[in-house]
Amino acid sequence: MSKSPFEGLLSALTRQRGVLGSMVVAEADGIIVDSNLQIGLKGTVVAALAASLYRKARHSAGAAGFGNAAFLQLEAERGHVCAVGRNELVIVTVAESRANVGLIRVEMMRALGQLG
């Protein structure tokens, strides 16, 4: 079976300390294109909800006059969800509270270039 074009970037993200999983998601559908997830992480659930949140943030930012939204980070009691998108694809990362979100952000912005 041929490798997905996103396998490398997902591996690099999931190797970051505290990252529970990462995936490339179709923004419009919220369907996973490719993923690298730890066991127990409900990828389909995260994908649908994170893509919807990212899309909402992008549209709201545009409507409010802030231009295009790029990186999004949601911080919660027990972890973070980060998302960055281009060309109708969104890279989503789920991480524990202890994760270094700054490093994750750098890695995700680097990976963004691979979305075309």
Next chain:
Amino acid sequence: MTISAVEDWVEPPLRAFVGDARVVLALLLNTSGQVLAQHGFTRAVDVMAACALAAAIHASGSELGRQLEGKPFSGLHHAGRERQIFLAEAPTPRGAYIFLTVFDRESSLGLVQLYFDEFKVRLAAAAPPKSEHKPALAENFEGDLNKNLAALFGRS
């Protein structure tokens, strides 16, 4: 949000689905095409048409799946320019129902699938035990259909 249901037990799971998934239309019907509950429709004739089409599509899709893979297809999705359709079967102890929903940019296929999975669980849990009833005869079918439509649109 206006949900109308022929049988009360259907309403809470459907209300939860519509609230979470933020769909435009939702329809639950039995495999014969008789409506059980609806959300978003304004005319009975539209409900009738949607039910007939949904039942036919479901029947065709199921048969196609059996021919190709030996088992029915689990669901159908069609994306239009502005709206999308999702149609799938919802099994319960009382038998299988057909679920049809229409959504736009406020939702997504992933969200609809996510909340539909929850809907199936809730619907099955809420369904009363299967009661003994005779199969619908042809001469009763139209009467039952009209009675259901009247119940949904408040004309019973």
Next chain:
Amino acid sequence: MAEDIRRLSDELTRDPSSLVFIQLGELLRQQGQFDVARKVAIRGLERHSHNADAHDLLARIEVDRGELQSAFDEWDMVLRIHPAHAGAQKGMGFVAYRQGKLVDAERYLGQAAEADPDDASIASALAFVRKQLAPPAAATSGAADGERGGGRSTVAMQRMAEEAGLRPSWSDGGGGQSARMLFAETIGDGEQTVLLLDSSGRVMAGAYLAADGRDVGQEVGAELSGVSDEAQRAMRHLDLGDWSSIVFETDVAIVALGPAPNEGLIVVAAERATPLGFVRRLQEKSLQRAREWLGAGA
């Protein structure tokens, strides 16, 4: 203060040509008795039509009443009498800004800065106006026409207005003024803006001024409150607990959202180049301020 007003009123009654009307008018203005203050000022000007301070008093009363053009005319009269009157130049700069006349605002504030170079509020307001006038790439970190850019702060202009002794009526009087200025101290002189929204996405406190001086907080708040609704929906299923912050970076701004009491929302917007950690810190401080204000029965 009531005692002083009585004393000055008595003195003015004894001697209607006395200049105490200026002091009396100012005290009445500070008390919010704008109509009475205006009558006192006008009556005094009938006898002292060439007194610059009297015209300045009337101008400030007119600003408090929301009559910006009338205020502008009075300050114009002050400058005819006393060309280097910094208070009048500052006031005209403020009015010009509120009217969206940024070039005029810069000119007046520039003159005020020359007349009173030690007034930090004038310098701050002038820098703010000059930034608005700069080409888009320089002023707003790449904002295109029609884009708001991050953090169009009201603080610089509002602080100058305060220090000039102005309490411009925005739309709803004293209570509204304190609500709009709620985050002024938290923001300081920074180029950020903070809004407190209620559960329906309506602005409760803070303001967001566009380049033309309009408060667009309501539009911005309404759009962004939808993001928090989406986050609420997501959190029910993600098993990560309650959300505490959403930060997203756009072409021209960093926007941070955070839950506020009573299902409200704190919105912080900052220039794109602002460090993320600073924005988060500002969000936390603003939330604390909002809690204090709401707890005080605002």
